[in-house]
Amino acid sequence: MIKKVLVANRGEIAVRVMRSCREMGIETVAVYSDVDRKSMHVRYADDAVCIGPAPSSESYLRKDKIIEAAKLTGANAIHPGYGFLSENAEFARMCEKEGIIFIGPSPYAIDTMGDKITARKTMIAAGVPVVPGTTEPILDIKTAIEVIMKIGLPVMIKASAGGGGKGMRLVKREEDIISAISGARSEAKAAFGDDAVYIEKYISSPHHIEFQILGDKHGHVVHLFERECSVQRRHQKVVEETPSPIMTPEVRMKMGADAVAAAKAVNYYGAGTIEFIVDDNLNYYFLEMNTRLQVEHPITERVVGVDLVKQQIHIANGLPLAFKQEDLKQSGHAIEVRIYAEDPDNNFMPSPGIIKHIREPLGLGVRHDGYVYEGYEIPMYYDPMISKLIVWAETRVEAIARLKRALFAYKITGVKTSIPYLHRILEVPDFINGRYNTHFIEENHEYLKKRNNCTERCMDVAAIAAFVDYITKLDSLQVEPTTKELGNSWKDFGRKRSILRL
Amino acid sequence: MIKKVLVANRGEIAVRVMRSCREMGIETVAVYSDVDRKSMHVRYADDAVCIGPAPSSESYLRKDKIIEAAKLTGANAIHPGYGFLSENAEFARMCEKEGIIFIGPSPYAIDTMGDKITARKTMIAAGVPVVPGTTEPILDIKTAIEVIMKIGLPVMIKASAGGGGKGMRLVKREEDIISAISGARSEAKAAFGDDAVYIEKYISSPHHIEFQILGDKHGHVVHLFERECSVQRRHQKVVEETPSPIMTPEVRMKMGADAVAAAKAVNYYGAGTIEFIVDDNLNYYFLEMNTRLQVEHPITERVVGVDLVKQQIHIANGLPLAFKQEDLKQSGHAIEVRIYAEDPDNNFMPSPGIIKHIREPLGLGVRHDGYVYEGYEIPMYYDPMISKLIVWAETRVEAIARLKRALFAYKITGVKTSIPYLHRILEVPDFINGRYNTHFIEENHEYLKKRNNCTERCMDVAAIAAFVDYITKLDSLQVEPTTKELGNSWKDFGRKRSILRL
């Protein structure tokens, strides 16, 4: 039985996992890099162990140090979160060998699904539809060109070991083939240490729809319905929702059954996601499986009413699933947006820095999974995601209104964030009507541009606020005590000074 | 149609109402007293109007000023929240006369249900069971004694115009009758301007269970199931949950039907609550009707999936209810706790003051309805409630665990709060087992006492933190710039100073 969980991650997901552990009476261990000493997961955990310098390769990716930390603190299980070591079969194997429960699937499932080409073959064997393309990894450019000419342009080049848009290139014109392949390979090499790529037919105007699945160690697998993730910028999801606005009950049932079949094909246990590419006629193809918790898992939690992290822990404990497929249903509508520390009006340039002020959205139907706080410095070494805002309402229309209301109340200063950009997405007619695919962002470029909605009065008020702040500071300086007083009453003086915020 | 809503209230409920308005695209107007200039509802609203000095009688209870503010800002509806003017029939009538929509029931329903004795008579006529007691207001002590001797001790003396535990006295012994009646009457006079009281048979070990109802202007009334509110301290609710741990489906259906009958007896429209007193054998009696939104309405919203404020607005707009009784069902379990600025270890002494630091609980299944922020001063003039923490989970056991987790992460410094006390409630066996009535707090006095769980190490750590803070301050003072520098580089100096927090 799991008594103490080390969370081999940082940021919001580390805190989110620890929350469920705490509800289950399970102790938690944080691991952290030098720059993360003040990070929320260190503060939230029962125990905390420093595992190295800031770069992930020297800390959060150091399997040996993480396992050492688990032993040191007596943690008998490790939850990998998402990213970092979450889809690393070797790490899962090392845990197994050390007698530590890896809260995730078997190394075999990670390996099989982690390699895109093996995964394709396995899916074909299991009768799950896949996108036309290569079944072998491409290691040289010559073969790549031959294959592409055979499949026909446009094609997508993808890293075999990849995920999250890294090492991915779309090729539409013959003259771009070489640069795209070498770009994808070097990116894949840098990100995953493996430059093998594969090639797939590119499906134009595709929807990205994924199915959450849960499997136990007794061979039971259920799906928890779909998530619509087509709002993407450079292959990174920006908005996710469930149910998908284009889904029908019939297709949902079919896709769900295929998702379960896909998981069963690798004897999957734990939480996982089957990603499908779907065309406008609801033809769907297996894209890949993520053998871990997804960033966007909370929308499923809200609509299905299941705590996925708790389920992961129950499964890791060897318990059978507490529900059957027919026990699960979707209720209402949930949407998640990801808040990034980036400047949407300046080519989404990352914006690390110190959080000067934060006010989080609250109230009915709003869940906010974050980890930053006032005075926290968002480090430049890791993913710039600040938090996830998840809303639920009875209907999609109401959920969009609620999300706008929550974004209205969500204030962060000190770093630039994607909040204004997310608000603009919610006002694009194609989004409101639920008629969008993965080209949504590029097709709605004009709608998503920054608009100056500020009237003359609004600008005047902005100027006046700064002006009043400035003259108030000046005033305070003039009532400053003289030098003589300074010696005796440094306390009062300090008080006055701390109000100045100069 | 309602276009702009003035919220005649303050604190969390004002903000909560404005949130739903914002989701509906309805503009909002805040009214505020002098001490509330910086209160969150003023910041959140589209418009804000000052209506007078701090005491409620000169601001939030000034019907004329509130109506004037509505006219000034073009608000065509007023939402009264709870407390203040929410159950004031005259105010509802004044709104009507001025062509402003009062978001609440008819003045007739407020009047009938607001006077406890008329309400009793109306319920008896409608066939709803009531507690044995007087049907006429008692205006002198002599009559009171006669009545009490007839009903038999113990009895409860209650203010006719009352609510919220004000002007209420339990009498068990004959010699206490006179002091109890005069006490109740003077408290009633002070609180409601009316010293009429009535007398009811006291039911020992009672449960307080209430039913949420919604009625439209077309004669439809539905109930949204029960709320268990038996955890009370001095007749003030502390913890509320739904479903009630003692409820059975049969009794729920019967009580629900009686709640609907009670509302229909006064042609009720809007949101309202029928409070019942319930004995251990699930015999139940009508206690009173609250003709407004309740503090604890969010647990119903969560379990039934309905936004009650939006429903109030739809009803006020004359729309028929969008659902029938059979469309509504309870899903999972919700618990609310009220966080007060008070010192639970010092006789619950109110603790107004400045919020130095706040960290709000977040994550799966947690709703937090508050209004305070860092630097906000909780004024001494109003109710000391800071916020409401509402959790939801699939089961009651999980909901309790989640609430503990949320309380663990909820940090406020600057004022004392009831958070540690609430945590202790959740650890009392009778609460965990769902076996409790309104005597819960007095019967579990020992369990609820402050315990020192801090080990020697924990005390050492507390002392060390203070010590390190102190010596760090001392150090900073020693690197203080000299007087000469002060003149030229006041900016840098101020920066250093502002870190000191002396």
Add this chain to the structure above:
Amino acid sequence: MSYEVKINNRHSTIELLSREGTKFNILIDKNYYELDIAEVEKGVYSILHENRSFNVELVEGKNSKSYIVNTLYEAFDVEIIDAETKYLMNRRKDDGEDQNVISSPMPGKVVKILFKEGDFVKAGETVVVVSAMKMESEYKVKQDRKIKRILVKEGDTVKGDQPMVVIE
């Protein structure tokens, strides 16, 4: 250098042995601690001891040497006792006057004063009624006393810990 520290009613001696960045070696009475101490927010400290993560919040008390320290579910009064504090504590002992003052522990409004200067009050009688946050609190005497001075009048707003009545 070592300091005396008062934690609730416990007196301890505390000494900083060494410090390097966030790493502190501290001796408190006879316990030796190696700690990693970081101020994460204003007045909020994250403290690691033998990999255990503690969170402590400080609120400054009456002066810069006194604190209210909040641990998970407990609050402690901590006072750093230096030469100045010792002097003040000694002086207060000699004086003893503050035992005879009725103060309101919280801000509020004086609703009623039931006696006047020179009156004698019986044990348990209410002297002043203060209202705050919709509640009225009665301030009584525990023994028979005489009202020496009344420092406030009905309707006055009082701050926390403000003396209202001096008794003999």
Add this chain to the structure above:
Amino acid sequence: MSYEVKINNRHSTIELLSREGTKFNILIDKNYYELDIAEVEKGVYSILHENRSFNVELVEGKNSKSYIVNTLYEAFDVEIIDAETKYLMNRRKDDGEDQNVISSPMPGKVVKILFKEGDFVKAGETVVVVSAMKMESEYKVKQDRKIKRILVKEGDTVKGDQPMVVIE
């Protein structure tokens, strides 16, 4: 006394006519405002104008006279222009050198420097690659240029706005 204020690219004259508590009378260009202005949180102002409620957040910019001002969904650069600022602005105009510096607008790590001092680079060519938050950004020249000086080396950590390469 009136000040000059720059809001993005708009220059305005602003004057405080009177002030009483939170009530301000202010003239900005030709617009007269009666406002109720309260600092509610550190750097957060609640401003009421003709009963309209505005919320404005200030973040200090490069110095105490420059601000980033956030209104509901917009951010403005606001600069209070006093004598000192005017002097500095004039001097900067004469100098003009800063046009020829490649700086990283955000903190990051220098991954690659593709040229050395004295090299000629063609328009559009990448000079430096900086990595921050898992993203690599390439810094290019817009016209044909010569590398004058390189101020960083590969592996260096750079701060926001730190000059990296000087070009001619």
